[in-house]
Amino acid sequence: NEGKCFLVDVLVASRTRKSKKAVNALTLEKNTLAVKADQLIEEARKDAESARTEAEQAKKEAEAIRNGVDRKIEQNNAIWEKTFHQLMSFIKGVLTQTMMIQEMKAHHDVVST
Numbered sequence: 001n002e003g004k005c006f007l008v009d010v011l012v013a014s015r016t017r018k019s020k021k022a023v024n025a026l027t028l029e030k031n032t033l034a035v036k037a038d039q040l041i042e043e044a045r046k047d048a049e050s051a052r053t054e055a056e057q058a059k060k061e062a063e064a065i066r067n068g069v070d071r072k073i074e075q076n077n078a079i080w081e082k083t084f085h086q087l088m089s090f091i092k093g094v095l096t097q098t099m100m101i102q103e104m105k106a107h108h109d110v111v112s113t
Helices: 002-112
Strands: none
Touching: none
């Protein structure tokens, strides 16, 4: 009977080792998957952070361009306003001279007759 007990003990020990190996293999696979999942989550977080940073940079660049355009518009408006006033002064001068010439002609015509 002692031989049968030894054989049972060997079989039990063998199955226990196989069970522990299976449990260890499952635990290793589970831990490997958990590490891969953590890596994927971290990579996704970094990608999201990078995209957010790029979007913020794009907003800053767009704002800088908009400010530059606004400044250029203000400069152009100032130039046009100055040019308009110079043109109006020139026209006023021409009209004044034209009126003076007409008055001189009218005075000359009156004196001549």
